[in-house]
Amino acid sequence: DTAVSQTPKYLVTQMGNDKSIKCEQNLGHDTMYWYKQDSKKFLKIMFSYNNKELIINETVPNRFSPKSPDKAHLNLHINSLELGDSAVYFCASSLRGVLQETQYFGPGTRLLVL
């Protein structure tokens, strides 16, 4: 059983295009995240949603727009792709509460912008 899944796993596209990455979790978690891992392997939070509500929005260009249709899904749409957007994007989920729960990660989506 896949806990946190992302599609696609690989995405190669031209500069200026618009693309989306989908994320789904079947863990019953209520909080989902997007992280970006750059070419130097550095991981940084981009967004976090709790029960479809945006709770974390780091300094990310407006070209990036997360959408959460329900608490099991968090998609990432990127407009006007730039070379610098090339990275691995990870979705994660956790159960928010009094006791903070571990974040579980999806397999990542490697985005290459040409």
Place this chain on the structure above:
Amino acid sequence: AQTVTQSQPEMSVQEAETVTLSCTYDTSESDYYLFWYKQPPSRQMILVIRQEAYKQQNATENRFSVNFQKAAKSFSLKISDSQLGDAAMYFCAYEGGSEKLVFGKGTKLTVNP
């Protein structure tokens, strides 16, 4: 803002030996969580071990254990009886009241046969 520092970009260990990966962090919070994640070449992020700051006892998971020094803000990972499958990038991470993970830059571990 919280920061996490991993001072060893690369480490190597002989199979069956023990290796310790270092991690220090900076925070003004008293309640927080610390994690070690492993990222093998498959790039999947795998949780290795987790430590709650309010617990004095060091967490252990089979061959993996931590040395948590809260006053020194240090959180090192010890891998005993290293196996070839332990070769990976290891990331130390902090989670406090903001509920976002703050990662260190990672340590690449090589296991030599």
